[in-house]
Each structure stands twice: as structure tokens, then as C-alpha cells.
Amino acid sequence: xxxxxxxxxxxxxxxxxxxxxxxxxxxxxxxxxxxxxxxxxxxxxxxxxxxxxxxxxxxxxxxxxxxxxxxxxxxxxxxxxxxxxxxxxxxxxxxxxxxxxxxxxxxxxxxxxxxxxxxxxxxxxxxxxxxxxxxxxxxxxxxxxxxxxxxxxxxxxxxxxxxxxxxxxxxxxxxxxxxxxxxxxxxxxxxxxxxxxxxxxxxxxxxxxxxxxxxxxxx
Amino acid sequence: xxxxxxxxxxxxxxxxxxxxxxxxxxxxxxxxxxxxxxxxxxxxxxxxxxxxxxxxxxxxxxxxxxxxxxxxxxxxxxxxxxxxxxxxxxxxxxxxxxxxxxxxxxxxxxxxxxxxxxxxxxxxxxxxxxxxxxxxxxxxxxxxxxxxxxxxxxxxxxxxxxxxxxxxxxxxxxxxxxxxxxxxxxxxxxxxxxxxxxxxxxxxxxxxxxxxxxxxxxxxxxxxxxxxxxxxxxxxxxxxxxxxxxxxxxxxxxxxxxxxxxxxxxxxxxxxxxxxxxxxxxxxxxxxxxxxxxxxxxxxxxxxxxxxxxxx
Numbered sequence: 001x002x003x004x005x006x007x008x009x010x011x012x013x014x015x016x017x018x019x020x021x022x023x024x025x026x027x028x029x030x031x032x033x034x035x036x037x038x039x040x041x042x043x044x045x046x047x048x049x050x051x052x053x054x055x056x057x058x059x060x061x062x063x064x065x066x067x068x069x070x071x072x073x074x075x076x077x078x079x080x081x082x083x084x085x086x087x088x089x090x091x092x093x094x095x096x097x098x099x100x101x102x103x104x105x106x107x108x109x110x111x112x113x114x115x116x117x118x119x120x121x122x123x124x125x126x127x128x129x130x131x132x133x134x135x136x137x138x139x140x141x142x143x144x145x146x147x148x149x150x151x152x153x154x155x156x157x158x159x160x161x162x163x164x165x166x167x168x169x170x171x172x173x174x175x176x177x178x179x180x181x182x183x184x185x186x187x188x189x190x191x192x193x194x195x196x197x198x199x200x201x202x203x204x205x206x207x208x209x210x211x212x213x214x215x216x217x218x219x
Numbered sequence: 220x221x222x223x224x225x226x227x228x229x230x231x232x233x234x235x236x237x238x239x240x241x242x243x244x245x246x247x248x249x250x251x252x253x254x255x256x257x258x259x260x261x262x263x264x265x266x267x268x269x270x271x272x273x274x275x276x277x278x279x280x281x282x283x284x285x286x287x288x289x290x291x292x293x294x295x296x297x298x299x300x301x302x303x304x305x306x307x308x309x310x311x312x313x314x315x316x317x318x319x320x321x322x323x324x325x326x327x328x329x330x331x332x333x334x335x336x337x338x339x340x341x342x343x344x345x346x347x348x349x350x351x352x353x354x355x356x357x358x359x360x361x362x363x364x365x366x367x368x369x370x371x372x373x374x375x376x377x378x379x380x381x382x383x384x385x386x387x388x389x390x391x392x393x394x395x396x397x398x399x400x401x402x403x404x405x406x407x408x409x410x411x412x413x414x415x416x417x418x419x420x421x422x423x424x425x426x427x428x429x430x431x432x433x434x435x436x437x438x439x440x441x442x443x444x445x446x447x448x449x450x451x452x453x454x455x456x457x458x459x460x461x462x463x464x465x466x467x468x469x470x471x472x473x474x475x476x477x478x479x480x481x482x483x484x485x486x487x488x489x490x491x492x493x494x495x496x497x498x499x500x501x502x503x504x505x506x507x508x509x510x511x512x513x514x515x516x517x518x519x520x521x522x523x524x525x526x527x528x529x530x531x
Contacts, residue, residue: 047288047292048293048498050498051356181402182401
């Protein structure tokens with residue numbers, strides 16, 4: 001494959017190196033959580049710590065979603081196919097941070113007022129989008145282990161996990177709709193997401209044309 | 220009807236004045252001691268000058284004020300940036316002297332007031348007010364200032380004056396936020412004349428007994444405690460009496476979200492979020508938002524017969 005030759009100089013990491021990489025990645029991915037926890041305990045999150053936690057957990061959810069979505073394009077561009085072996089952990093960290101975000105909302109914003117929450121989900125479009133994204137992430141996290149992939153079959157598993165595209169879009173919309181006036185940050189997330197999804201669409205289109213050409217040549 | 224709701228705070232929640240003052244002094248002294256110990260200086264404590272004499276006001280709430288550090292470090296002042304931490308970092312650059320406020324428009328004696336004259340215009344009162352932000356958080360702030368009516372009387376409004384327009388400073392050199400048209404600069408606000416003349420409406424020149432810092436709208440700002448915080452235009456440079464409802468910055472930016480009146484009203488939601496509750500900074504649980512921010516007894520009559528859903 002073309003991609004392979006590009007990475008010819010770089011030997012793919014072996015199982016031990018992948019394990020080391022995973023451990024390092026795990027520790028690094030946990031840093032935002034640990035940093036915020038420390039700041040919370042030291043009362044260093046400013047005048048409104050609950051808002052700070054809500055924003056941080058939401059930001060890190062979006063960041064991990066985008067990093068997860070960046071794996072496939074990175075693989076294609078660099079030929080480093082082993083990157084895919086880090087993807088599950090990144091996706092699960094997105095779920096970890098969204099869970100913190102959702103618990104913060106349930107507990108510290110709504111204080112488990114189920115009526116208020118139901119009302120919010122129906123009536124506030126930004127909550128609707130955020131909640132939908134969270135709900136869609138649950139089956140992905142629940143089917144993230146090898147046995148689930150085997151049970152579902154690779155094709156069906158992959159089809160299910162393509163919902164991450166919708167999750168990413170809903171997540172960015174959630175952020176976009178909640179800011180008061182300055183949309184700079186949601187715009188940055190939207191641009192990166194558009195790039196990551198756009199690359200996929202472009203590659204898919206290239207692939208479709210190649211196949212058409214092949215059919216044409218064969219005929 | 221909700222606007223007839225009487226008292227705001229149950230007596231059980233009221234801290235006695237002596238106790239609360241004692242606590243404040245303790246907190247301040249401990250804070251200063253701590254700073255001295257650490258050899259640090261805190262923006263806000265180090266630079267602000269104490270106001271010479273401040274008299275108490277019966278219009279103050281007896282609720283516990285939000286700590287000075289929160290009041291001076293968690294601010295919306297978009298001219299300095301849209302992050303709440305931007306104003307404390309950047310507003311120190313704003314040049315506060317010389318400063319004049321032009322008071323003009325439909326009045327018999329339009330004139331400019333130097334800030335030194337404004338500080339002596341009327342006795343400086345301590346007004347401890349609740350402040351409810353449209354975003355859903357609130358503070359209790361011990362403002363120091365004087366009724367806006369005292370200033371307006373100086374220029375003798377004409378009978379044709381129906382509204383007051385407030386214009387705030389827009390200094391390109393010190394305000395990086397002006398480079399982006401997030402709102403129409405300069406920031407403008409407006410009140411109906413009777414709202415402006417109401418005894419609760421003040422021009423604040425300080426808080427916690429010290430002159431205002433840039434992030435809180437130094438050297439002089441509007442405070443209208445029964446309205447959402449953004450109505451309190453900061454760092455005023457012009458006050459104009461007019462006959463038509465003036466354009467206001469947030470109303471221009473999103474008219475369906477921010478009305479001219481913007482009275483605190485738990486029954487009228489922001490189109491994108493609820494206004495029924497608020498987070499008082501420093502508290503864990505949320506509070507129920509009070510009609511007119513708890514000032515209904517004093518101000519509800521200003522809006523008799525008005526549909527507050529329409530005039531939000």
C-alpha cells in the first residue's frame with residue numbers, strides 16, 4: 001500500500017511499546033481531571049467553581065471527541081496504522097469527561113430535580129443537543145470491549161460506532177447554542193470537526209471515483 | 220400577581236449588622252494579614268483608595284456580601300475580553316484620571332462633571348445590593364455611591380425628557396475587546412426617567428468602602444439592583460436625557476433575548492435558559508430568583524399595567 005511505503009523508515013511499535021504508549025496516554029488523558037480536582041480542593045477554581053467544573057468537563061469532552069475523530073485521518077496521512085490501537089482509550093476518555101459533565105449538571109445544576117431536567121431537555125435546544133450527544137455515547141462506551149465487537153460483528157459494530165460523527169456535531173451545536181455572544185471557541189471546535197469529517201467525505205468520494213474507474217476499465 | 224410579593228428574605232436568614240460587620244472586618248484583616256505574611260499584593264486590595272466617608276443606608280440588604288475577591292475577579296466587561304477573568308487582568312490599564320462625565324440632552328443646564336466633583340456631589344452611601352446576572356448567578360455587593368437622581372437634578376431635566384441614555388468609555392488603547400464587534404461599541408444602556416430617578420438607582424463610585432477598580436466599572440458606574448446586571452453600565456462618560464427609548468447594546472445585539480427593561484423576573488425565561496433560579500456565588504445550592512430581584516415592594520409600581528412578558 002502507498003501509505004505503507006511512506007512510513008517505511010519508521011518501524012511500527014511492538015506490543016510492549018504499545019502498552020507503554022497506552023500507559024502514558026492514560027496518565028496524560030487523566031491530567032485535566034487531576035488538575036481540576038486539585039484546583040477544586042485548593043479553592044483555586046475562581047469565584048464560581050461549579051461553573052468552572054461544568055465548563056472544563058464539557059471542553060475536555062469535545063477535545064477528546066475531536067482527538068478520537070482525528071485518529072483515522074492521522075493514520076491515513078502518516079501511515080501509522082498502530083494509532084488505531086489507542087483510539088478506544090481516547091473515546092472512553094471522552095465518555096469519562098462527558099459523564100463528569102452530565103453528573104455536574106444533574107447534581108450541581110439541577111440537584112436531581114427530575115421535572116426540571118425533563119423540562120430542560122424538551123425546552124432548551126442546547127440541553128436537547130447535549131443530552132442527545134450524551135445518550136448516543138452510552139452504547140459506544142458499552143460496546144467498546146473486544147467481546148462486544150465479536151458479538152456484534154465488525155461491520156455492525158463499525159456502523160454503530162459511526163454515530164460518533166453525529167455525536168461530534170451535536171456536541172459542537174450544544175456549545176454553540178449556549179454561549180451568550182462570543183462564538184469564537186465553538187467556532188474553533190466546529191472548524192476542526194468540519195476538517196476531520198470533510199477529510200473523510202473527500203476520501204470516500206475519491207474511493208468512489210476509483211471504483212467507478214475500475215468498473216469502467218473492466219468493461 | 221407575583222409583582223405584589225412582599226418581603227424578600229425570611230428573618231431567620233438575616234445576620235445581625237454587628238455580627239456581619241465583625242465578620243467582614245475579620246475576613247479583611249485576616250486577608251491582609253495573610254497577604255502581608257505571603258508578601259503578596261492582590262489587585263484590588265493594594266491599589267484601591269479608601270473612600271473618605273461612607274454613610275449607611277436603610278436601603279441596604281442585610282444579606283452577607285460576596286467576598287471582595289470574587290467581586291473583583293469574576294466580571295463581565297467585554298471591552299476587556301469575554302472571559303470573566305479578563306477584566307481583572309486587563310482593566311488596570313484603564314486611565315481613570317482625568318475623567319469627566321458629560322450630562323446633556325433635554326435638560327436646562329447641561330454640563331460636564333469632573334470625577335472629583337461627582338465624588339462630592341452628594342453624601343456617599345453604602346448600598347448593599349443583590350446583583351443578579353442574566354447568566355444565572357448572583358452576588359451581594361456593598362456598593363458606595365449616591366442616587367442618580369442627585370446628579371440628574373443638577374442639570375434640571377425638561378418635561379420632554381422621558382428616558383436616560385448611558386454611554387460608557389471605549390478606549391482602543393486599553394480595551395482589547397473593542398477590536399472585535401461582539402457588541403456595538405461604545406456600550407450603551409438606557410432607563411426610563413422614572414426608573415432613573417428611583418431612590419434605589421445609584422451611581423456607584425466604590426465598593427467595600429474603596430474606590431472602584433477598572434473591572435467593576437471605575438471610576439463611576441450605574442447600579443440598578445432590580446434589573447439584570449448588564450443594565451448597570453460601567454465607566455460612564457456620558458449621560459443623556461432623551462425623549463425616545465434609547466438603543467442599548469445588548470438589545471441591539473440580540474433583541475429577542477435582551478429587552479430594554481431587563482427586569483429580573485423568574486417567570487420570564489431567557490429564550491435559551493431558565494431564569495427561575497440562580498447560583499449565589501459562594502453557595503452550593505441554587506436559590507430561587509425573586510421577582511424584581513427581591514425589590515418588588517419598592518419598584519413593582521413602576522410597571523403597573525404593563526405586560527412584563529412583552530416588555531421583558
